Amino acid sequence: MPSSTSSTSTAHAISPDSGTHWSAEGAWRVAEGIHRIPLPLPMDGLKAINVYVIETPDGLTLIDGGWAITEARELLDRCLREVGYGFGDIRRFLVTHVHRDHFTLATVLGREYGAEVALGLGEKPALELLNDENLDRNPFADVLVTAGAREVADQWVAAQTDEKPDLSLWAFPTTWLDGDHRIEVGHRTIDAVHTPGHTPGHFVFAEQQEGVLFAGDHVLPTITPSIGFTVPPPATLPLGDFMASLAKVRALPDLRILPAHGPVSPSSHQRVDELLAFHEHRLDLSLVSLAGGARTAHVVAQELPWTRHDRAYTELDLFSQGMASMETKAHLELLVAQGRATRTEDADGVIFTAAP
Template sequence: MTSDSGDRDDWTRPGTFEVAPGVHRVPLPLPNDGLRAVNVYVLRDDDGLVLVDSGWAIAEARTALDAALKELDCSLGDVRRFLVTHVHRDHYTQAVHLRREYGMRVSLGAGERESLAVSMTPHRNPLAEQLGRLRLLGAGELADTLAGLTGARLSTEDWEMPDDWFHDGQQIRHGDHTLHVVETPGHTRGHVVFHDTGSHLLFAGDHVLPTITPSIGFEAVLSANPLGDFLGSLALVRQRPDARLLPAHGPVTPSVHARVDELIAHHGARLDETEAAVARGAGSAYEVAAQLRWTRREHRLADLDVFNAMLAVTETAAHLELLVAQSRLTRADVDGLRCYATA
């Protein structure tokens, strides 16, 4: 076990890193995923362990978590509860599997109920909802490519309902720590963060990430205005006392507020770029996404792999929907295609 240095380039290194008294960061691997790792946070007390997020239910993640807990002279049997920020597989599914063996309590935000119910549908295509949405957004060829890559039907073994649901304003006490549950819809409808005001820590999940912008619009049951939800949630977190940022992906950083300000500025600029693309004649989310640049390397849409191209198109749609809500654009569905125009 070592102190967490906050190294932006080495945060995925395996191990157990102390971020505050009684709080440790454990990065778990995400093989073949550009995110590289997911941070699980361990709160330690004489009564056992509480973990914020759980990792993906794969052998590599379980081995890494087991080894990290041994560094704390603990084991998986000492885990009393998982506090899960949202229902994506790299945060939720390992908790489901471990509960079957050890019986620990698993808790999740109430807004995830509908998406989780869809994920539990037997033999569904893992991207069924996204494929239909891509076709509506003008990305039919991209949808066909994805359909060919994800033809296998998913087993439901990774998905079960939690033991209980979080609601905004709840308080969770463990040892010297009191975590305030804050509902932060946007990345997913039921995303929550945990604010430890006494220790000045924010367990942020994917709501606030230090080096990348969280994806918007990738979930089974989508809200009407996910980007509007996300920006509203950022404003809500910005109104709370500042804290150290404990993200799910990336290093621990000193200030939540500083990163929230950067994310709000980014999306403000992106909204302007999106509106300008429509003014130049792009009519669908796919056509707009093709005019924008992606990632810090400024890639074009055609340069992205198929999965990230899907995320780019759905995130573009989220910006377009917010522009419609702001009366800056109009929208109409014509012959199965969603079209946008300047207001």
């Protein structure tokens, strides 16, 4: 949503492993025994998700799986065959988080071919909600109402189809990842690091000997991941969680970033520093807005610039307006936790006021 401090846009980024646009088709070698395969995201501004393939003597481990759509499945099959493998060689998926472009193709292929699917334990409430037979409304509507965006919530609900989630895409994983720990992947030892923020159960995977960080959506090289847009119940302080997780990754050695979206990038330390500075600036801008009086997150969002082009809130599409309101609420809640603002609740949502 909001622009980051990266000087290169996602739309024009060249990845050093391929020498071409980062979303170009192929199984691109990023290190010995590791390939990056971009899979398509139709109707999504990000264009693609990078799935990473790690070769081992016993078969393949994939970091993320892609979105369970025909185009992505066929492309993954084709690219795996380019490097001498097929779906039957996949032994395990290490999924960074529960969003559909990371999780759903992993769970489909895992079920079909008997591969392990590992996911962070913090994602369990989201899967429980999606598998609830009584789910009959958009689960984000109440979150938008608390952000003061009732009109946006009503439009989201009106745009929702009557179709239930396809539960074949949202099966529970075979393994829950719980807390920081190490995973043996062939001859490699990978550090599974819990990094809540973008989602409660987000994990990154660090292979320190190779010097790479499978960063999921936690550290993206050209954009900032959305904060506050998670399946209810929402985290109390998602931005606080995210910034603490960034600090945790900053404490690791400086690693090459292998992101879910965007090009392979040289320095996790540099990018983490940029992301932390970016959100500190957004906090300051949010506080400036509160200096004008008590406001909901929806009102503050309308006073902030959005995307790398500093667009006005009114220039955003309906979905992005809802995302902006939820992300702004995450910033305002952190200001309250820091003692820089106060909050009260009424029928119009949570009202935030600058602290004296």
